[in-house]
Structure formats: structure tokens, C-alpha cells
Amino acid sequence: MRALILEQPGSVRLQETAVPEPGPGDVLLRVRAATTCGTDLKAYLRGHPQIPMPGTFGHEYSGEVAAVGAGAPFREGDAVMGVHSAPCKTCRWCLRGQENLCETIMATKVLGSYAEYLLVPARIAKLHLFHKPSGLSFERAALLEPLACVLQGLSLLRLRPEDRVLVIGPGAIGLLFVAALRYTGVGEVTLAGRNENRLAVGQQLGAKIEAFDPKSPALRGFDYVIECTGAVEVWERSLDFVVRGGTVVLFGGCRVGTTACFDTRRVHYDQITILSPFHFGTEAVLRARDWLLDPRFEVGPLISGKRSLDEGAQVFEDLRTGQGIKFVFEP
Ligand SMILES: [Zn+2]
Ligand SMILES: [Zn+2]
Missing domain, CATH: 3.40.50.720 (NAD(P)-binding Rossmann-like Domain)
Incomplete structure (x- = not known):
């Protein structure tokens, strides 16, 4: 499959990589929309503590289920939307209602939505991957993650x-x-x-x-x-x-x-x-999903256009020079 690789700050390359195999509970997605994010731009400009390089990147997505591991709660062909992390629900922070600070939430997150396929690990597939209603576009559905961040902040x-x-x-x-x-x-x-x-x-x-x-x-x-x-x-x-x-x-x-x-x-x-709120827990994700399902919640003007993976390097140059807000990759 083709995937964008962030090699080092300032350098994005399209590369051929192996399609991942889903293990028990995992869900393999055919990515239909992956939106660019300020975090990715920061990583591109100056590196980022949560985005290892060189590596695949992109964490906002929606797509169709291409394959599932044993026991995964989805079927091939399902249209889905999700985020790239999930709390463990058992650590000290999860138990006291600070799931955003879960001690393993960052270590178990998934990056790599700027690719034809994305493997959503079992922990995330179980908690933070959802069926996408047909009335909701793939690009709007991909905004679940940034909106969850914002709603976590507003909840305070x-x-x-x-x-x-x-x-x-x-x-x-x-x-x-x-x-x-x-x-x-x-x-x-x-x-x-x-x-x-x-x-x-x-x-x-x-x-x-x-x-x-x-x-x-x-x-x-x-x-x-x-x-x-x-x-x-x-x-x-x-x-x-x-x-x-x-x-x-x-x-x-x-x-x-x-x-x-x-x-x-x-x-x-x-x-x-x-x-100074950081990241999000399940409550914010569920609220974000509800909001995206409500057509009165207006986010259309945030989307600056659709791009192919071949244009990856150019997209980040455009963002660097202040053009556009969020581009949608349709791999
Ligand atoms: Zn984001
Ligand atoms: Zn936890």
C-alpha cells in the first residue's frame, strides 16, 4: 500500500509499505478520508514528542472496514469513524475520571492515516471506533478526533x-x-x-x-x-x-x-x-460524535479541499505557508 512517511521535519515522502494484518480484535480500514491537523504541521515544522520520525503519520480518519481480526466488533464493508487513542479504563487516572491522562493512552495510540490502509488496534476498535451513518460524509466524520480535543477542553x-x-x-x-x-x-x-x-x-x-x-x-x-x-x-x-x-x-x-x-x-x-487541557477521554469522543451527527453544527468552512497522497509534500508546504486550514487526503 502507499503511505506518507514523515522522514524528518520538512520532509514528507510517499512510500510503498506492507498492508498490516489484523490480529485478534483489530480492524483494518480502507481509509476514505484523512484530514490534516495542526499537530502534524507542528511535527513537520519542528518535530513533535508524540510523533516518531521517520514514520507514518496522520491520526484523523474515517473509512471502510477491509478486514477484521477474531472477535472484532465490525464486519467487512462497514463504514466507520474513530479516533486514534483509547484509555485503558483501569489505571489510576482512568479510575478518577481523567482518561485523557491515562498512563498508556499515548503509548498505545495509532498513527498512519495518510495511507491506503490503517490498522486500528483492538483497544481502540472496541472503545473509540463507531459505525458511520450514511448521512454523514467521510470528510466530516474524520473530524471526530480534533473535535473530541476541543470538547474535552470546553468540558472544563x-x-x-x-x-x-x-x-x-x-x-x-x-x-x-x-x-x-x-x-x-x-x-x-x-x-x-x-x-x-x-x-x-x-x-x-x-x-x-x-x-x-x-x-x-x-x-x-x-x-x-x-x-x-x-x-x-x-x-x-x-x-x-x-x-x-x-x-x-x-x-x-x-x-x-x-x-x-x-x-x-x-x-x-x-x-x-x-x-491547559490535553487530549481527550471517552466522554468527549461520544459528545463529538453526537455533534457531528447534527447538521446544525457547522464545520464545512474548515475543509480546504481534497488531495491525493501524491500531493503529500505539497500539502504540508501549503500549510506551512499559511494556505488552507484542513486538507482531506482521499487515499
Ligand atoms: Zn488532530
Ligand atoms: Zn488508563
């Missing part, structure tokens, strides 16, 4: 109808936050960033748009600030934009080894809550 907030929320960074995750916040019906959503094309998509999704100028009075007094850039300078500035008693959500993971500085007076005397 107690949003009030009158709240003003600032999302910083109009990448795929920032825009998905805009879509999700609009869907929940929060008072006002402002999206700040530098890429005008991406900001325009945010506007289409119902956000107020602001150029990201940390000194701008338009970027003051928000109840919630959701940072989606993964740039440490933006992490540090995010506290300037939140109201007294408000919450800053530092969502974009920074480069390994980064340290950030905050004004302690602001954090303490203005009682700023700082959250």
Missing part, C-alpha cells in the same frame, strides 16, 4: 450565556473552538490572528474578527481566553486579555523545553484561572 469551562470569549490563533483548532462555541450559544466569540484568509473563515463561522495586536484595546476584558497557537509569547500575553476572575485556556502545546513567565500579581490578586 462553565460558560455563561453572556460570556465573551477570545480565541487566539485561527488554525484548525482555533476555528473548531469558534464553531463549537457558536454551537453552544455563548454570548460573543472573538477570533484574533494574523492570517486574513483564516480569519475570514472564522467570520463565516460567526466570530468577530480582530488582528492579533497584543496592545489593542479590542483585546481586553474577556471572560475566557483560549490560546490556540502553541507559541510561548502568546501563552504569556494571554493573561493580558482576560478579565479579573476570568479563565485562560492554554490549548496549543509549545515546543519541548519551553518555559513561560506570568505576572504573579495578575494571577493571584485578579484570581486568574489557568488551564
Whole structure:
């Protein structure tokens, strides 16, 4: 089969590899849609602690079951959607309701959806692989993983109808936050960033748009600030934009080894809550699935076009230069 390999930062190559064989409980998928993600772009730009190189990559997918191992809960030909990880449900973190921090969730995740076939291991197939209804497109179904991340983050907030929320960074995750916040019906959503094309998509999704100028009075007094850039300078500035008693959500993971500085007076005397949610558990995945099944939840503008695996290297160059938001590989 053909698969995209991330050889090292800046280098993506299409390679012929063996089609994996499903073991007991595993599900082999014929990938129908695999969407690009900010995590993949980060790995392409600077490496990523969770994405080994050289290796296959891509973790957002939907597809059709091509083969199953003994006891797998699907049949050949089933249309399915899923995510690339599943909690163990038995470790200390799983048992206390922090499945996103499960001690083996990262070690057992699967990468490699930018390929003709993807082997979904038994643990994930059992918990986080679902039948895809025929009314849901493969490309929309592939958004299950990033939406689960966003909904895990939102589950930590107690949003009030009158709240003003600032999302910083109009990448795929920032825009998905805009879509999700609009869907929940929060008072006002402002999206700040530098890429005008991406900001325009945010506007289409119902956000107020602001150029990201940390000194701008338009970027003051928000109840919630959701940072989606993964740039440490933006992490540090995010506290300037939140109201007294408000919450800053530092969502974009920074480069390994980064340290950030905050004004302690602001954090303490203005009682700023700082959250930095990571990944997701089963509850967020199930909620994300429900939302994708609801046509009123608008995410169409996030998809920037369909590409073939042959265009892999070009797709990541396009993303690097700020073109497009999420491309869909149709292997
Ligand atoms: Zn993703
Ligand atoms: Zn666990």
C-alpha cells in the first residue's frame, strides 16, 4: 500500500509499505478520508514528542472496514469513524475520571492515516471506533478526533450565556473552538490572528474578527481566553486579555523545553484561572460524535479541499505557508 512517511521535519515522502494484518480484535480500514491537523504541521515544522520520525503519520480518519481480526466488533464493508487513542479504563487516572491522562493512552495510540490502509488496534476498535451513518460524509466524520480535543477542553469551562470569549490563533483548532462555541450559544466569540484568509473563515463561522495586536484595546476584558497557537509569547500575553476572575485556556502545546513567565500579581490578586487541557477521554469522543451527527453544527468552512497522497509534500508546504486550514487526503 502507499503511505506518507514523515522522514524528518520538512520532509514528507510517499512510500510503498506492507498492508498490516489484523490480529485478534483489530480492524483494518480502507481509509476514505484523512484530514490534516495542526499537530502534524507542528511535527513537520519542528518535530513533535508524540510523533516518531521517520514514520507514518496522520491520526484523523474515517473509512471502510477491509478486514477484521477474531472477535472484532465490525464486519467487512462497514463504514466507520474513530479516533486514534483509547484509555485503558483501569489505571489510576482512568479510575478518577481523567482518561485523557491515562498512563498508556499515548503509548498505545495509532498513527498512519495518510495511507491506503490503517490498522486500528483492538483497544481502540472496541472503545473509540463507531459505525458511520450514511448521512454523514467521510470528510466530516474524520473530524471526530480534533473535535473530541476541543470538547474535552470546553468540558472544563462553565460558560455563561453572556460570556465573551477570545480565541487566539485561527488554525484548525482555533476555528473548531469558534464553531463549537457558536454551537453552544455563548454570548460573543472573538477570533484574533494574523492570517486574513483564516480569519475570514472564522467570520463565516460567526466570530468577530480582530488582528492579533497584543496592545489593542479590542483585546481586553474577556471572560475566557483560549490560546490556540502553541507559541510561548502568546501563552504569556494571554493573561493580558482576560478579565479579573476570568479563565485562560492554554490549548496549543509549545515546543519541548519551553518555559513561560506570568505576572504573579495578575494571577493571584485578579484570581486568574489557568488551564491547559490535553487530549481527550471517552466522554468527549461520544459528545463529538453526537455533534457531528447534527447538521446544525457547522464545520464545512474548515475543509480546504481534497488531495491525493501524491500531493503529500505539497500539502504540508501549503500549510506551512499559511494556505488552507484542513486538507482531506482521499487515499
Ligand atoms: Zn488532530
Ligand atoms: Zn488508563
